[in-house]
Amino acid sequence: MKIKIISGFLGAGKTTCVKNVIKKAGGDIAVIVNEFGDVGIDAELVSKGDAVDMVELPSGCICCTLANDLVSAVKEIKTKYNPKRLVIEPSGLAVPSGILEALEPIKEEYGLEFEGIIGIIDADSFLANIHSGLFGDFYTDQLANSDIILINKIDLVNENTVKAIEEELAKHNQHAILLQTVNCETDLPDIIREHGADYLHLHFYHDFDSLAITSDKAFNSNQLEEILKEMKAGKYGNIYRAKGIYKTPDGGAAKMDYVQGNYGFEKFPETNESKLIFIGKEFDRKALEQRLDVL
Numbered sequence: 001m002k003i004k005i006i007s008g009f010l011g012a013g014k015t016t017c018v019k020n021v022i023k024k025a026g027g028d029i030a031v032i033v034n035e036f037g038d039v040g041i042d043a044e045l046v047s048k049g050d051a052v053d054m055v056e057l058p059s060g061c062i063c064c065t066l067a068n069d070l071v072s073a074v075k076e077i078k079t080k081y082n083p084k085r086l087v088i089e090p091s092g093l094a095v096p097s098g099i100l101e102a103l104e105p106i107k108e109e110y111g112l113e114f115e116g117i118i119g120i121i122d123a124d125s126f127l128a129n130i131h132s133g134l135f136g137d138f139y140t141d142q143l144a145n146s147d148i149i150l151i152n153k154i155d156l157v158n159e160n161t162v163k164a165i166e167e168e169l170a171k172h173n174q175h176a177i178l179l180q181t182v183n184c185e186t187d188l189p190d191i192i193r194e195h196g197a198d199y200l201h202l203h204f205y206h207d208f209d210s211l212a213i214t215s216d217k218a219f220n221s222n223q224l225e226e227i228l229k230e231m232k233a234g235k236y237g238n239i240y241r242a243k244g245i246y247k248t249p250d251g252g253a254a255k256m257d258y259v260q261g262n263y264g265f266e267k268f269p270e271t272n273e274s275k276l277i278f279i280g281k282e283f284d285r286k287a288l289e290q291r292l293d294v295l
């Protein structure tokens with residue numbers, strides 16, 4: 001079973017990349033997702049429209065507190081489904097360096113082959129994030145441990161920015177293959193690693209906070225857009241990422257995505273309940289709940 005890890009900061013494009021990998025594989029593939037926060041949106045996004053065996057790990061660090069859950073999930077997938085490929089999508093706040101380390105002890109017994117770690121960066125916010133220092137070593141650890149780095153969302157930046165990103169990346173990782181992408185579209189090179197544990201495995205403190213909302217309530221996309229505009233203007237404090245799948249007043253469903261000021265809405269096939277999540281640092285949860293009318 002070949003294992004691919006797809007890592008990257010909040011909103012960089014991991015789920016988009018996982019969906020591409022599933023499509024290209026054309027079947028015989030399983031996925032493990034691990035989200036930050038208490039609502040499972042990625043699992044719904046990944047499984048919608050694609051028949052794929054899937055295990056969802058709860059919020060937490062996949063390589064530390066959840067290492068046992070991760071190992072159990074991999075064992076379960078191997079024994080129950082035995083797919084040719086397994087993709088692991090750690091949360092945007094996970095440090096991926098420990099994942100293969102956690103799996104190394106069962107590598108032989110379960111016939112695991114580790115492919116290269118893919119790191120995705122959001123070309124639009126990368127330079128500002130790295131220069132702000134706000135996300136510290138934890139942000140750069142994701143880069144240092146990647147074998148392939150997708151410079152994603154190049155549709156949002158110009159060539160000079162891409163060049164500056166490549167120069168910055170070279171400071172953190174000199175061995176990775178760099179690929180420029182839109183919607184993570186690319187032919188990922190096949191790389192098989194001999195060892196799972198030759199990583200820099202550090203643990204970082206980070207003080208991200210989340211507000212997760214699960215409700216029967218329908219949300220109006222225009223009203224949500226107004227709230228996202230307010231968020232962008234800083235009204236609720238530092239919110240970097242928001243996403244949701246929610247019921248709409250016409251009985252349908254929609255999907256919302258917000259990544260550091262860029263946002264978009266799409267129709268979604270259907271949903272049983274509305275699920276929204278907001279991730280940031282020291283933001284005003286109460287004001288946001290009041291504004292969303294979910295208190």
Ligand SMILES: Nc1nc2c(ncn2[C@@H]2O[C@H](COP(=O)(O)OP(=O)(O)OP(=O)(O)O)[C@@H](O)[C@H]2O)c(=O)[nH]1
Nearest residue numbers: 010011012013014015016092152153182183184257
């Ligand atoms: N403009 C643009 N938007 C993109 C591109 N790739 C992904 N997106 C959008 O960015 C948003 C976040 O993408 P995801 O794939 O959900 O990102 P993620 O890394 O899984 O996000 P988390 O769930 O926070 O970890 C979505 O609205 C995507 O449609 C791209 O190349 N260009």
